[in-house]
Amino acid sequence: MLDSKSLGTVKKSIPERRLFYKEYMGRSIVTICGLFMIALTVSIGAFLIYKGTGTFTRYGHSVFEFLFSAEWSPMDSGTQSGGGVGAAIYIFGSLLTCGIALAIAAPFSLAAAIFITEISPKLGARLIQPAVEIFVGIPSVVYGWVGLTVLVPFIRDTFHAPMGGYSVLAASIVLAVMIFPTITTVAADSIRCVPVMYREAAYGLGSTRWQTIYRVTIPAAAPGIITGIVLGLSRAFGEALAVAMVIGKTRAFPAGLLYPTNNLTAAIAADMGNSADGGEHNLALWSMALLLFLISMLFIMVIHMVSKKQEGVCE
Amino acid sequence: MKKILNLALATALVMALLAGCGSESATTPAASSAAGTSSSASTPTEQTSSVTGTVTASGSSALLPLAQAGADAFSKENPDCSVTVNGGGSGTGLKQVADGSVDIGNSDVFAEQKLDASVAAGLVDHQVCTITMAPIVNKDLGVTNLTKQQLIDIFTAKTTNWKDVGGPDLEILLVTRPTSSGTRALFKTWALDGAEEASNQSLETDDSGTLLQTVQQNKGAIGYVALSYLVNNSDVQSVSIDGVAPTLENTYNGTYLVWGFEHMYTKGEGSDAAQAFIKFMMSDDFAPSIEAMGYGASSKMSTQAVSTHNK
Numbered sequence: 001m002l003d004s005k006s007l008g009t010v011k012k013s014i015p016e017r018r019l020f021y022k023e024y025m026g027r028s029i030v031t032i033c034g035l036f037m038i039a040l041t042v043s044i045g046a047f048l049i050y051k052g053t054g055t056f057t058r059y060g061h062s063v064f065e066f067l068f069s070a071e072w073s074p075m076d077s078g079t080q081s082g083g084g085v086g087a088a089i090y091i092f093g094s095l096l097t098c099g100i101a102l103a104i105a106a107p108f109s110l111a112a113a114i115f116i117t118e119i120s121p122k123l124g125a126r127l128i129q130p131a132v133e134i135f136v137g138i139p140s141v142v143y144g145w146v147g148l149t150v151l152v153p154f155i156r157d158t159f160h161a162p163m164g165g166y167s168v169l170a171a172s173i174v175l176a177v178m179i180f181p182t183i184t185t186v187a188a189d190s191i192r193c194v195p196v197m198y199r200e201a202a203y204g205l206g207s208t209r210w211q212t213i214y215r216v217t218i219p220a221a222a223p224g225i226i227t228g229i230v231l232g233l234s235r236a237f238g239e240a241l242a243v244a245m246v247i248g249k250t251r252a253f254p255a256g257l258l259y260p261t262n263n264l265t266a267a268i269a270a271d272m273g274n275s276a277d278g279g280e281h282n283l284a285l286w287s288m289a290l291l292l293f294l295i296s297m298l299f300i301m302v303i304h305m306v307s308k309k310q311e312g313v314c315e
Numbered sequence: 316m317k318k319i320l321n322l323a324l325a326t327a328l329v330m331a332l333l334a335g336c337g338s339e340s341a342t343t344p345a346a347s348s349a350a351g352t353s354s355s356a357s358t359p360t361e362q363t364s365s366v367t368g369t370v371t372a373s374g375s376s377a378l379l380p381l382a383q384a385g386a387d388a389f390s391k392e393n394p395d396c397s398v399t400v401n402g403g404g405s406g407t408g409l410k411q412v413a414d415g416s417v418d419i420g421n422s423d424v425f426a427e428q429k430l431d432a433s434v435a436a437g438l439v440d441h442q443v444c445t446i447t448m449a450p451i452v453n454k455d456l457g458v459t460n461l462t463k464q465q466l467i468d469i470f471t472a473k474t475t476n477w478k479d480v481g482g483p484d485l486e487i488l489l490v491t492r493p494t495s496s497g498t499r500a501l502f503k504t505w506a507l508d509g510a511e512e513a514s515n516q517s518l519e520t521d522d523s524g525t526l527l528q529t530v531q532q533n534k535g536a537i538g539y540v541a542l543s544y545l546v547n548n549s550d551v552q553s554v555s556i557d558g559v560a561p562t563l564e565n566t567y568n569g570t571y572l573v574w575g576f577e578h579m580y581t582k583g584e585g586s587d588a589a590q591a592f593i594k595f596m597m598s599d600d601f602a603p604s605i606e607a608m609g610y611g612a613s614s615k616m617s618t619q620a621v622s623t624h625n626k
Contacts, residue, residue, distance in 0.1 A: 076495055077428050153532065164488050164533040166518055244521065249493075252515035260518060270521050273376075273404025274495035276429035281495060282406070 045293065052290025054283035061085050066287060072251060074281035085284040089253055091291070093263035096254070097168060097243065098236040101175035106229055108176075109183035110218075113225070116184075117191040118213050129188060135181035144242030147174040152246055161258040166248030169257045174242050179232035186231055190224020191217060223306045230306070234299040238292065240265035264288050366396040368588035373401040374408015374421030376522065377446055377498060377541055378577045381610050382421055385596045388604065392595070396588050405429065405497050412580050413438060418589040420580040423497020439584060442576040443596045445611035447542045448502050449561035449573070450554040451527070453534045458482045460555040466506060469537060472513035477535060489517030490529045490538035497575075498523065502539050505573040506556065527551060543609030566611050569620035574611065576624075 055061050059081045065071075069086025112132070116124025147170055156165030194217050202212040218225070248260020249270065268285050275281040372382060379402045386398035403411075405422040409429050412420025420426075423446070426435040450466060452458055461469070461480060468474040469487055478484045491512050492499040503509060520526040523540040530536040531550045542561065545553060553561050556573065565571035579593050595601060602612040 079431060148528075156533075162486065163518060164529065164536065166529075245525070249519035250515060250517060251519070262519070270493040270519065271495040273402075274406045274493065274497065275404075276406050277410040279429075 048286070048290045048293050051283065051286035052293075053287070054278075055085055055280070055287040059085075059280050059283065061284075066284075067091065070253065074279075074284045076275050076279055076281040079279060081280050083280055085280070085287070087264070087267075087284070087288055087291075089251055090262055090264045090267045090288060092253060093168075093247070093261040094237060094265070096261070097171045097175055097247070097263060098233060100168070100172035100257075101179060101236050102229065102233055104172065104176035105180045105183060105232060109180050109187060109228070109232070110225065112180075112184045113187035113191055113228075114213060114218070117188050118209070118217065124188070129185065132181045132184050136185065140178065140239055140242040143174050143178050144245035147171075147242060147246040155258065159258055163248055163250065163260045166246060166250075166260045167258045168247070168254045168261055171243045171247040171263070172257075174246055175236045175239060178239060178242060179236050182235055183225075183228040183232040186228030187221070187225045190221040190228065193224065194220045223308075226306045227303050230299050230303050234296050237295060237299075238265065240269045244269055264292055268292075366393045366588050366591040368396055368586065370396065370398040370419065370586070370588045370592050371401075371417040372398070372408075372419035372421055372579070373403045373411050373417045374419075375405045375423045375497060375577065376402045377423055377543070378421045378443075378579075380543065381444065381577075381605060381608050382579075382596075384604060384608060385592070385601060388601065389592050389595045393591070396591070398592055404495075406495065409438075409580060412582055415582060418581065418586055419593070422578045422580060423575065424500055425578065426580055428500075438580045438582060441579045441581065441593045441597070442613050443579050443593065444577050444605050444613055445566060445574050445616060446501075446577050447561055447563065447566045447571065447574040447609075447611060448498060448506065448539050449542055449545060450506065450537060450539045450556065451530055451545070451551045452537045452554055453530055454550065454552050455534055456482055456485075456552065458554065459552060460558055462557055463506070463508070466554075466556060467508060467510050470507055470512045470517075471510050472516045475516075485535040488533050488536040489513065490526050490533075490536050491517045491519055492523075492526065492539075493519055493521065498539070498541060501575040502573060505575075506539070541609065546607075546609040563606060563609075563611050567615050567617055567620060569617055569623055572623055574624075576613070577610070 055066060056063060066085055066087055068088050069084060070088045071084030071086040072089065074083040074085050075081060112128075116128045116132075120128075151170050151173060152165040152167075154165070155161050155167055155170055159169075161167050161169075198216050198220055199212055202216040207215065243263055244266035247263060247266060249262045249266055250260040251262055252259075254261040268288055271281065272285055275285060370386075372386075379400065382400045386400050389398055390396060400421075401417075405424055406429055408417070408420035409422050409426050410420075411417040413426075413430060413434050420438070422429070426438050426440065429435075430438075450461070456477065458477065458481065465474065465480045469480065470489065470491075472489065474480060475487050476484065477487055489512070491514070494514070499512070503512065518529060520529060520538075523544050526538045526540060527544060527548070527550070530538045537554075542563065545551070555561065556571070559565055559571045561571055561573065566574045579596070581589055581593070584590065585593070597613060599614065602614065605612050
């Protein structure tokens with residue numbers, strides 16, 4: 001039984017309690033989610049290290065062999081061992097395709113970023129940047145499919161590529177198209193963040209618009225631009241599907257741009273389901289996954305180191 | 316405030332997604348059992364004879380289309396039983412059935428080839444059907460027959476031009492499957508006499524569909540797929556080996572050797588529902604469906620054909 005007095009106090013305290021409740025509920029949800037993200041990252045890393053080091057600890061291969069040998073013939077039955085686990089072809093394939101993709105995409109992206117921020121900011125903000133951002137969201141299988149049906153036959157017929165058009169060139173172009181929007185968006189945001197007074201000062205000293213752009217704005221935005229490039233590079237490095245569809249997956253070093261080869265992600269994707277769990281082949285694939293993880297960690301660290309240097313008002 | 320709202324919405328969305336995934340298998344038997352009880356009111360004997368429960372299977376992508384068709388047909392006959400089939404590859408299927416996460420592990424190869432002997436000993440093999448592999452070339456190439464030696468020379472890259480094996484003057488483009496593929500293992504054993512394919516001079520494709528497309532697009536290409544991919548497909552040309560065409564009849568009578576059993580493994584004898592499903596897959600009623608999809612019915616294999624594969 002409640003008397004009227006206590007009922008009154010309960011009624012009064014409801015808004016306070018709700019506020020209190022909201023305050024702490026919100027805070028705890030956010031905290032739990034934040035901690036969960038950290039736990040997830042750490043556990044994925046730990047799992048990859050556990051699986052990926054099996055090649056070296058359980059099967060006794062050397063890290064040197066894994067990184068620099070091209071002898072890839074791991075055993076795929078039970079716990080038999082004795083095959084080679086040299087992943088040099090895959091590593092080289094990843095580095096080569098990403099390098100060329102970057103060489104193609106970076107100048108284009110930088111030019112596009114300058115255009116939409118400095119040359120034509122209105123059109124850029126309203127039309128071009130949203131259009132470029134839509135590109136970021138296109139699933140990689142779509143890029144791969146277009147590459148397979150348009151680019152590969154084109155390369156075969158135009159350059160008379162020896163292996164049906166499946167080539168380093170095709171993979172690099174597909175990757176370049178994929179990372180172009182990432183680099184452009186990040187670079188454009190970074191250029192926008194350069195304080196207006198920098199530009200005003202440059203104009204005040206008598207610079208032309210172009211002189212302002214390449215002497216003042218771009219150097220000031222350089223850390224952000226590099227961040228964009230590294231982000232693009234890490235996307236290219238981790239891309240499996242689109243590359244796998246056009247690279248040909250031949251287990252050999254490419255004899256040229258028009259020749260097929262293989263890369264880390266495509267090789268993992270091709271064999272992960274069929275290889276025997278815990279076998280030499282399977283663990284060698286895990287080692288390649290670990291290598292990809294370490295490389296992407298490296299990229300993230302580079303981004304953190306570089307982005308600290310950027311001065312400017314916006315984050 | 317807005318942030319919290321966004322977060323709550325995002326959480327709700329994730330929860331809804333998770334719930335959606337989980338309930339798919341959970342609600343189906345419930346819904347179908349409700350339908351089952353209404354009909355069983357009039358015929359109470361039916362309920363005791365039909366199979367109940369759930370069966371999960373994963374593994375071989377070569378067997379997946381057939382297992383999927385079998386699951387649909389089986390669920391129609393036994394509405395109280397739901398069968399879920401996933402792909403993932405033979406290695407995945409064998410691993411998952413061995414550790415008990417699925418009821419049935421589908422595999423292109425014997426469990427002993429992928430698992431430790433002690434683990435494989437705990438699994439029971441059901442050879443639900445056979446699968447026949449055929450070399451295929453581009454339709455415009457004009458080659459329809461190769462000797463086994465020619466085939467071996469082509470796939471080991473000793474022969475690199477079609478003119479050496481009676482075709483036009485054209486570079487040979489090898490299109491193969493990954494080393495861990497069951498299809499490749501079968502082809503290597505029975506068509507190439509164990510010779511290793513020249514991986515450094517061939518295009519490797521993850522799945523037979525892509526392989527078909529590559530062969531279709533390149534005049535000089537040669538690859539191999541299961542017959543199930545050639546049903547109703549006239550875009551590529553299958554190649555006879557030593558004059559024997561890759562057909563189901565030739566597989567049954569033991570003249571065409573490039574075939575293997577498709578396995579459904581259970582841990583021990585497996586659950587009642589899993590046993591019933593496998594029995595259904597191997598029944599004479601389902602055999603026509605198996606053949607219509609390009610696989611071979613195990614029951615139709617002649618003793619002569621089976622004896623060629625008993626090493």
